[in-house]
Amino acid sequence: MLNKQYTSMLQEKDVIFEIFQYATERAKVVGAENIYDFSLGNPSVPAPSIVNETIVQKVNTLDPLALHGYSPSFGIMETREKIAVFLNKKYGSSYKASNIFMAIGAAGALAHAFRAVTNPGDEIITFAPCFSEYKPYTAGAGLKLTIIPADIDTFQINFAAFEAQLNENTTAVLINSPNNPSGIVYSTETIKKLADILTEKSKEFGHPIYLISDEPYRDIIFEGVDAPYVANYYKNTLTCYSFSKSISLPGERIGYLAVHPDCIEANKIIEICPQISRTIGQNGAASLMQRTVADVCNYTSDLSVYETNKINTL
Amino acid sequence: MLNKQYTSMLQEKDVIFEIFQYATERAKVVGAENIYDFSLGNPSVPAPSIVNETIVQKVNTLDPLALHGYSPSFGIMETREKIAVFLNKKYGSSYKASNIFMAIGAAGALAHAFRAVTNPGDEIITFAPCFSEYKPYTAGAGLKLTIIPADIDTFQINFAAFEAQLNENTTAVLINSPNNPSGIVYSTETIKKLADILTEKSKEFGHPIYLISDEPYRDIIFEGVDAPYVANYYKNTLTCYSFSKSISLPGERIGYLAVHPDCIEANKIIEICPQISRTIGQNGAASLMQRTVADVCNYTSDLSVYETNKINTL
Numbered sequence: 333m334l335n336k337q338y339t340s341m342l343q344e345k346d347v348i349f350e351i352f353q354y355a356t357e358r359a360k361v362v363g364a365e366n367i368y369d370f371s372l373g374n375p376s377v378p379a380p381s382i383v384n385e386t387i388v389q390k391v392n393t394l395d396p397l398a399l400h401g402y403s404p405s406f407g408i409m410e411t412r413e414k415i416a417v418f419l420n421k422k423y424g425s426s427y428k429a430s431n432i433f434m435a436i437g438a439a440g441a442l443a444h445a446f447r448a449v450t451n452p453g454d455e456i457i458t459f460a461p462c463f464s465e466y467k468p469y470t471a472g473a474g475l476k477l478t479i480i481p482a483d484i485d486t487f488q489i490n491f492a493a494f495e496a497q498l499n500e501n502t503t504a505v506l507i508n509s510p511n512n513p514s515g516i517v518y519s520t521e522t523i524k525k526l527a528d529i530l531t532e533k534s535k536e537f538g539h540p541i542y543l544i545s546d547e548p549y550r551d552i553i554f555e556g557v558d559a560p561y562v563a564n565y566y567k568n569t570l571t572c573y574s575f576s577k578s579i580s581l582p583g584e585r586i587g588y589l590a591v592h593p594d595c596i597e598a599n600k601i602i603e604i605c606p607q608i609s610r611t612i613g614q615n616g617a618a619s620l621m622q623r624t625v626a627d628v629c630n631y632t633s634d635l636s637v638y639e640t641n642k643i644n645t646l
Numbered sequence: 647m648l649n650k651q652y653t654s655m656l657q658e659k660d661v662i663f664e665i666f667q668y669a670t671e672r673a674k675v676v677g678a679e680n681i682y683d684f685s686l687g688n689p690s691v692p693a694p695s696i697v698n699e700t701i702v703q704k705v706n707t708l709d710p711l712a713l714h715g716y717s718p719s720f721g722i723m724e725t726r727e728k729i730a731v732f733l734n735k736k737y738g739s740s741y742k743a744s745n746i747f748m749a750i751g752a753a754g755a756l757a758h759a760f761r762a763v764t765n766p767g768d769e770i771i772t773f774a775p776c777f778s779e780y781k782p783y784t785a786g787a788g789l790k791l792t793i794i795p796a797d798i799d800t801f802q803i804n805f806a807a808f809e810a811q812l813n814e815n816t817t818a819v820l821i822n823s824p825n826n827p828s829g830i831v832y833s834t835e836t837i838k839k840l841a842d843i844l845t846e847k848s849k850e851f852g853h854p855i856y857l858i859s860d861e862p863y864r865d866i867i868f869e870g871v872d873a874p875y876v877a878n879y880y881k882n883t884l885t886c887y888s889f890s891k892s893i894s895l896p897g898e899r900i901g902y903l904a905v906h907p908d909c910i911e912a913n914k915i916i917e918i919c920p921q922i923s924r925t926i927g928q929n930g931a932a933s934l935m936q937r938t939v940a941d942v943c944n945y946t947s948d949l950s951v952y953e954t955n956k957i958n959t960l
Binding site: 333334335336337338339341342345346349352353356372374375376377378379383384387388391392395396397399400401402403404405435436437439440441442443444447448449450451465468469471472503539540580581582583584585586597600601603604606607608610611612613614615616617618619620621 | 647648649650651652653655656659660663666667670686688689690691692693697698701702705706709710711713714715716717718719749750751753754755756757758761762763764765779782783785786817853854894895896897898899900911914915917918920921922924925926927928929930931932933934935
């Protein structure tokens with residue numbers, strides 16, 4: 333018999349993908365230039381030319397057996413090393429390669445983060461407005477997702493509602509800053525207050541409350557905006573990143589999970605990630621893309637375009 | 647708290663990947679030329695040159711926004727169309743593009759197949775000897791995996807034991823031919839008998855027993871071996887394929903699920919696949935690879951090398 337859960341999900345399909353599918357179909361009829369598709373966060377600026385140059389260089393110079401062969405479950409070591417070095421230089425963090433797990437986009441990274449630090453039946457808390465896919469993402473890990481109502485004045489965190497909700501069954505909190513869909517960036521003050529509460533409540537409940545920070549939009553920060561690197565303020569942070577927006581590669585499904593080196597059970601969290609992969613049909617990110625991002629992780633697309641767009645629409 | 651299930655899995659890690667990791671580490675010390683790594687099915691022949699030529703051509707000629715942008719959840723339509731045409735020409739089947747779902751390797755295809763046609767608690771039956779990863783793969787879908795003992799004379803199916811095991815709770819049967827690890831190919835006679843039993847038992851139990859056919863080694867068939875295309879003999883077949891072995895791209899994580907056009911609920915099975923993706927951290931296969939295999943799905947690596955290897959070891 334067809335699966336009941338997934339069949340019932342057809343009644344509440346992902347509205348984002350529905351619109352995207354429709355736009356794709358319509359583009360064939362009326363021409364792509366006549367479609368303004370605001371569904372997915374598909375970049376409007378191309379990947380920097382170094383990305384395609386790097387792909388071609390890898391393909392033309394590496395042994396194809398090594399290039400296209402299976403990569404280690406944790407990801408290619410050179411890629412993990414380069415990402416750790418890049419993060420440490422940019423944010424003053426102290427990641428080692430062993431803190432980085434390569435994943436198929438932020439969706440893949442989140443799937444591992446959710447499953448690593450929670451058990452089925454646990455509660456995970458996030459904040460409105462939030463990415464609509466968090467519901468199926470967390471449901472797949474057997475979690476109860478609680479969405480805290482928005483602070484509609486600032487779209488920072490509604491701390492009163494958050495503190496009232498936190499309970500012994502809460503084992504993880506999920507944030508997304510810069511936020512999809514609001515565009516808001518959580519301030520240093522917000523992150524510090526969040527960290528203080530999580531530290532206090534972890535102590536009170538006798539178990540760590542892990543912070544899962546979903547950061548695909550991390551590099552799209554407009555001038556003058558206070559945009560702290562979340563993990564620097566709370567050690568029990570699992571940072572989920574994708575190269576989708578920073579270098580405009582959403583279709584290539586490449587990202588990573590970075591576990592703070594001082595996180596409780598940091599090594600074990602990474603160690604169990606390949607075990608998680610085995611149960612959810614994953615087996616590493618595409619090797620050519622892993623090797624490519626190793627070389628270009630310090631580049632971005634011309635992200636200034638997004639700021640210009642914002643100014644022009646104000 | 648760290649996840650109990652995944653933490654306990656560390657005690658029974660995937661032995662294949664353990665050996666692969668060890669071999670990778672040792673290669674750094676003693677040189678790759680001194681390592682004979684029989685762990686993973688990593689190809690020993692490179693991808694045909696057309697693969698890398700196609701990658702370079704796509705990168706150099708396509709609009710990067712389209713090339714690297716999000717692809718539809720089902721996969722890129724042109725790729726699905728070309729795969730259907732290729733299969734129909736090679737096997738006399740009648741797939742439409744709408745019967746093909748693009749996935750991240752056979753592991754991704756299997757993850758969708760298991761979840762589409764079963765419900766948690768169902769029994770899935772496979773046959774010894776089998777790929778060691780079937781246990782975590784099926785456990786992740788909440789299934790009870792029963793492994794039928796081998797017919798140690800022929801390594802075809804032990805039908806007596808199989809028929810004795812089939813019961814109302816069995817909703818899927820999983821086969822892998824050519825088989826990893828035995829190398830055996832199920833004969834036309836075996837597949838016909840299997841199909842007859844499944845048809846009869848589906849009628850008796852009042853629900854279809856779906857056949858999930860895991861076929862990453864489909865193109866490695868030595869001369870004179872009877873190697874039927876499984877789905878041609880049983881309409882309720884979900885075929886899981888990977889380009890890992892045929893064109894030596896295991897690290898690129900590219901494959902597909904093909905549902906027989908006359909399969910019961912064929913359209914709905916494909917329709918729910920993106921719903922499954924949403925719960926297991928997947929969001930389509932890498933777009934560059936999808937576009938590449940569209941053009942090269944009718945090529946193979948020089949697979950004759952494997953036959954020569956076999957002869958030389960006899």
